[in-house]
Amino acid sequence: xxxxxxxxxxxxxxxxxxxxxxxxxxxxxxxxxxxxxxxxxxxxxxxxxxxxxxxxxxxxxxxxxxxxxxxxxxxxxxxxxxxxxxxxxxxxxxxxxxxxxxxxxxxxxxxxxxxxxxxxxxxxxxxxxxxxxxxxxxxxxxxxxxxxxxxxxxxxxxxxxxxxxxxxxxxxxxxxxxxxxxxxxxxxxxxxxxxxxxxx
Numbered sequence: 001x002x003x004x005x006x007x008x009x010x011x012x013x014x015x016x017x018x019x020x021x022x023x024x025x026x027x028x029x030x031x032x033x034x035x036x037x038x039x040x041x042x043x044x045x046x047x048x049x050x051x052x053x054x055x056x057x058x059x060x061x062x063x064x065x066x067x068x069x070x071x072x073x074x075x076x077x078x079x080x081x082x083x084x085x086x087x088x089x090x091x092x093x094x095x096x097x098x099x100x101x102x103x104x105x106x107x108x109x110x111x112x113x114x115x116x117x118x119x120x121x122x123x124x125x126x127x128x129x130x131x132x133x134x135x136x137x138x139x140x141x142x143x144x145x146x147x148x149x150x151x152x153x154x155x156x157x158x159x160x161x162x163x164x165x166x167x168x169x170x171x172x173x174x175x176x177x178x179x180x181x182x183x184x185x186x187x188x189x190x191x192x193x194x195x196x197x198x199x200x
């Protein structure tokens with residue numbers, strides 16, 4: 001009985017430490033409209049269209065100021081402590097909302113698109129590195145993020161083409177879509193530049 005109580009206390013302490021660490025990291029987030037970036041990221045796909053539109057506008061307005069937070073969210077990885085914290089918190093009587101690393105990487109991908117080209121290009125090394133992560137879910141997220149950067153991800157084409165041979169089907173599928181997006185937009189940009197040069 002004592003051992004069970006001791007284990008429960010230990011797990012609760014782990015959960016509290018995890019939550020405190022999250023709140024400390026949030027204090028570095030940029031703010032717009034009286035709310036931090038993570039507040040807006042949660043509401044991007046809200047069922048309330050006004051709230052979703054406001055969230056999209058907020059992330060776009062923050063732009064490059066959101067880079068450190070997006071970098072942190074892209075690097076979200078699961079580990080034993082985080083998993084334990086989520087399990088313990090999920091059993092709490094007040095049922096707090098506990099979101100895992102996949103959720104936050106997905107939010108970071110959306111933020112990369114919304115925050116603008118300058119922000120996305122500034123984070124290109126981190127996103128390219130995701131394609132070489134041992135976790136196939138991270139590699140898949142990296143491919144999707146690069147696909148969302150369009151021609152801005154041109155330097156990462158070699159990584160995306162290598163990912164077409166990945167052992168995971170989800171990664172291969174996401175890489176294929178990303179390659180089409182990136183190459184298609186590179187071609188479109190060249191045509192646009194040629195037209196602009198011809199009209200001068």
